[in-house]
Amino acid sequence: MDEQQNKELEAFIDKVMGETSLESPSPDFTEKLMAKIETQSQKQVFVAHPLLPKKLLTFLFLAFVAGFIYLLMTYGLDSSQGWFKNIQWNYDFSKTWSWMEGYTASKATLYAVLLFGVLFFVQIPWLKRYLDQHGTLG
Template sequence: MGRNDEKLNKFVDQLMANDTLEQPSKDFTDNLMSKIETISTTTTIVYKPLISKMGWIIISTVICLLVGYVIFNEPSGNSKLLEFVDLSKIKNPLANVSFNFSKTLMYTSVLLALMIGVQIPLLKNYFNKRMA
């Protein structure tokens, strides 16, 4: 086994002595870097949201208008929708339950909602600037 290794080493040494190393062209690095630059500039992905800012504004306006309509509109007994649907057969499991919220709890809930509503856009803007 040792003799085969010696023959193999001599054979490899002869091949290496007869062969020369290939040299890259002088412009090799410049050519390679120009190809890399063209590839990197063509594969940029631009973020485009599914729903635009104008879309969010319209959606939020419609929701606010619907909530306002439900809150401020007095229910009328002669609704055409109520003629087709008999809601008296549906049992309300929360009919006997009464919720009494203190003013402190109401103020705290409203303040928490406002703070979350303000902080989310601020944090989103902060992290977007950090990533750019």
């Protein structure tokens, strides 16, 4: 019965295919398609907008410069005036790293830190190459 069904199905398909005519695209199909592709390729995919408007950034910059100029005019650059008279210039950094004097790390820790450091610096050129090829990280 399986063979009989296949023959009937094939006869039906031949009948349907014989009744239909081949459709061909319009003569200007290629031109329309290329025009559509060109208009889509000219659209900007991503437009970056600043988080803060330019006017606000300009105002903040000018306020910072004005405040800095005010401080210079009020207190001057002389180290014996204003805020500068209380600053002690001590260039001894030995106390900064004194907490590390008794620290020892195992070899496993050292190798793990080195491995992650190398992997970190390997991924930077890889990401740059990916961004150059694809344009985004998505």
